[in-house]
Amino acid sequence: MKTFRDSEHLLRFALLFAIVFVLFLVVRHFVVPRSFGEYGHYRGAAIAEIAARPIHFAGQSACETCHTDIAATKKAGMHAGVHCEACHGPLASHAANPASVQPPKLDTAVLCVRCHAASAAKPKNFPQVAAAQHSGGLACETCHHPHSPAIQGGGAK
Amino acid sequence: MTLSRRQFLVLVPAAAAAWQYVLAGTPQDAPNYQLTDHWWGMLLDITKCIGCGNCVRACQAENDVPDEYFRTWVERYLRTDWDLTTPEVISPDGGKEGFPTAEEVKNGMYFFVPKMCNHCADSPCTQVCPVGATFITPDGVVLIDQTYCLGCAYCVQACPYGCRYIHPTKHVADKCTLCYHRITKGLTTACCENCPTGARQLVDLKNPNDPIHAFLKTHDVHVLKPEMATGAKAFYNGLDGSVR
Numbered sequence: 001m002k003t004f005r006d007s008e009h010l011l012r013f014a015l016l017f018a019i020v021f022v023l024f025l026v027v028r029h030f031v032v033p034r035s036f037g038e039y040g041h042y043r044g045a046a047i048a049e050i051a052a053r054p055i056h057f058a059g060q061s062a063c064e065t066c067h068t069d070i071a072a073t074k075k076a077g078m079h080a081g082v083h084c085e086a087c088h089g090p091l092a093s094h095a096a097n098p099a100s101v102q103p104p105k106l107d108t109a110v111l112c113v114r115c116h117a118a119s120a121a122k123p124k125n126f127p128q129v130a131a132a133q134h135s136g137g138l139a140c141e142t143c144h145h146p147h148s149p150a151i152q153g154g155g156a157k
Numbered sequence: 158m159t160l161s162r163r164q165f166l167v168l169v170p171a172a173a174a175a176w177q178y179v180l181a182g183t184p185q186d187a188p189n190y191q192l193t194d195h196w197w198g199m200l201l202d203i204t205k206c207i208g209c210g211n212c213v214r215a216c217q218a219e220n221d222v223p224d225e226y227f228r229t230w231v232e233r234y235l236r237t238d239w240d241l242t243t244p245e246v247i248s249p250d251g252g253k254e255g256f257p258t259a260e261e262v263k264n265g266m267y268f269f270v271p272k273m274c275n276h277c278a279d280s281p282c283t284q285v286c287p288v289g290a291t292f293i294t295p296d297g298v299v300l301i302d303q304t305y306c307l308g309c310a311y312c313v314q315a316c317p318y319g320c321r322y323i324h325p326t327k328h329v330a331d332k333c334t335l336c337y338h339r340i341t342k343g344l345t346t347a348c349c350e351n352c353p354t355g356a357r358q359l360v361d362l363k364n365p366n367d368p369i370h371a372f373l374k375t376h377d378v379h380v381l382k383p384e385m386a387t388g389a390k391a392f393y394n395g396l397d398g399s400v401r
Contacts, residue, residue: 018166025170033305039192042292046302047192053338056219057347079353086211086351090218114255115209115353121233121259121267122207126354 057085058095066098070147077148078127087111087146112140190341195296196362197335198390199346200369200378201271203397205356208233208269212348212357213253219336219347226322227251228333229273229348236399237265244399270393270400271357273348274299274320274333275381278388282312282321291330297362297390298337303329317385335359360392 038044063084064071074080085091087106094101118128129135135142143151160168208231216222216229231252236244249256252269259267276299283291283299290306293299306329313321313330324331336346340359344350349357360369369392372378379396380389393400 015166018170022169036289039295040292042289043302043305046292046300046305047294047337049302049304050300050334050337051190051341055339055342055344057215057339057344057350059339059344059350081355082353083350086215086353090215090347114211115207117255117258119208119256119259119267120261121235121256121269123204126207 055092056090058090058092060084062095063091073145073147077145078150079147108140108146112144112146189343192295194363195340197297197340198276198360198362198369198392199273199335199349200358200360200372200392200394201273202356202358203268203270203393203395205354206231206269206271207354207356208252208256209353210252210255211351211353212271213251215347215351216333217253219339220334222331223325225250226325226331228320228331229271231256232270232272233259234268234270234397234399235259235262235265236268236397237262239264241399244397268395268397270396271348272318272320273391274316274335275318275387275389275391276333276335278390280387281315281317281385285311285315287311294337298335298340299332300334300337301330301332303327303331306330317382317387318389362390 033043033045035044035046036042039047060083067084070084074082074084088103091101091103094103113131116128116131118130122128140146210231212229213227213231216227217224220228222228229251230248232246232248233252233256234244234246247256256269276293276297278293278297280293280299283293286292287309288305288307290303291299291301291312303324308323308328308330310323310330313323316332321330321332323329336344336348339346345359346357349359358369361367362369372394373392376394377396378392378394380392381396381400382389
């Protein structure tokens, strides 16, 4: 049965097209990552890869698991909203392995002033001091306990 | 069973197409984290920011951000009463080590503006990527697939907020991930964790109990460059009109 005359060359083109199409699918299969298009026009597995990156800050609740006494002191004072690692630095390694990784010693001369140095740019209701005039050269922790800094609240050492 | 050549030629591409889906397998999900249960954003309260730079340092420590590059930074504005549209803005080293002492000004005001990726719902940065290396996740975080990024920097130019950079050693685009590796584990971001005044709050708009819903009802909250219709999800409380 021949619908068209001389249809041989059309079949050859069809065959060539089919081969190229299959080749395209094969190449595409190896080149495009498996999860591409899982959620959208991107590699879906990238989400899990980014989520699997290691953390450096353990988080407040991890600190409170062991340091219950300090957590209680802090909750009662002015620094209740300041999380531990805001001053002590990233300590996920200490939380994972408390015995071998010790937090570094802190310098109140640097830390307190970072937030509490007087500046007209800061919100007016935030407690600020001109450090040199305020303490006469004494270290902050002479009078203020960093975990509960108010003096009348039993915060002084 | 015999196959004619015609049947064979039809079946081979069909089988190849089907094989793709067989190989793809079932997607692996974190056991307790459902992508569709969250829609993340951030609240930045200008009335509480003291410009201490804790967020900038925390971000750099958490995410190994190279020196002199910033995923988040703090700007200090001085807006005089004479000119409400052209404030004087400084951000020494991104505000990482705080700011110089400011003297009281008579006719003007100072304020700090923490900046970061706005994790836009309709982000220009994801739309321009030619290879699909940057995208918004189903839970509303704009991320970069750094194994796929070519480093062409189209997205760096497209971001209206200047939140992207080309990593100096990896030579691919880099930006805030909203600490995706933390929020998917139930932690807050490094910047929120370390903000001493609560000026930054991670918000989940899909969580009906998130305090953001009450906050948005009772406060004057804006996003940056709303005219660009980016669907920004960095919500600013107390945002002055001079902030760009």
